[in-house]
Amino acid sequence: MTFRYRWAEGQFDRLPVLAADLIRRKVGVIAAVSGDVSIRAVMIANSAIPVVFISGSDPVESGLVPSFARPGGNITGFSMISNDLMSKRFELLSELVPQIRVISLLVNLNYRGATEGTIPLVQRAASAKGMQLHIAKASKEGDFEAAFASLVQQKVDALVVGTDPFFTSRREQIVALASRYAVPAIYEWQEFAAAGGLVSYGTSLTSLYRKVGIYVGKVLKGTKPADLPIQQPTNFELVINLKAAKALGLTVPPTLLAAADKVIE
16 A cells, blocks of 8 residues: 655645645545645545545534535545634633733634634633733744744733644744743643643544544545544543743642643653
């Protein structure tokens, strides 16, 4: 069996060309695991090759499939309900950083999920807690320095890093800047915490990719994507980096330590 791998390096405008290349090579199935932008690139270029996806949004609301139980067509996969976890991340940050007055959200405005899902949801969550929200923007590697500098100018107390495959690919740079500017930040993936980030809360990427592999295997053996229901994760991981907390002068409450799935010391 041959595996063909294509990565846009966070440059979403490259996805249509990469998708067309895979389709031209007549692959047996495509795993689109970089969010809705990669899924749509494949769908626009292809209506026959089976697709197994990972989506950070509700695939029914976004129009990817008609229903979770019966996705229909040639696609199926997994919905991470990433944005739905934002309220929980706010609660965790509030426990770690008392009396947050100004909170910032780091987003990539070129990522559809940011403008249609993340920003409105975080705005509601911030308003509900009486916090002022500052939007920091980064769409390419060179934008991060200015984005973090703006946090100081706005006197931000804490940061939520938005869900974005581009940010995941730049996690070491983001974590290093959060450390340099001494900004307590919460992330989606535990890979950020492993890279030195303060705290993460979200689905296990390893578990998701394993499940995608299982679905891909079923499709290659003849199962139609339309017969494989869209699945959602039921377990979420809280990872706390105590070394990062100490560097920021934060004391992690015992209740959070007890709730953590993993503590990095």
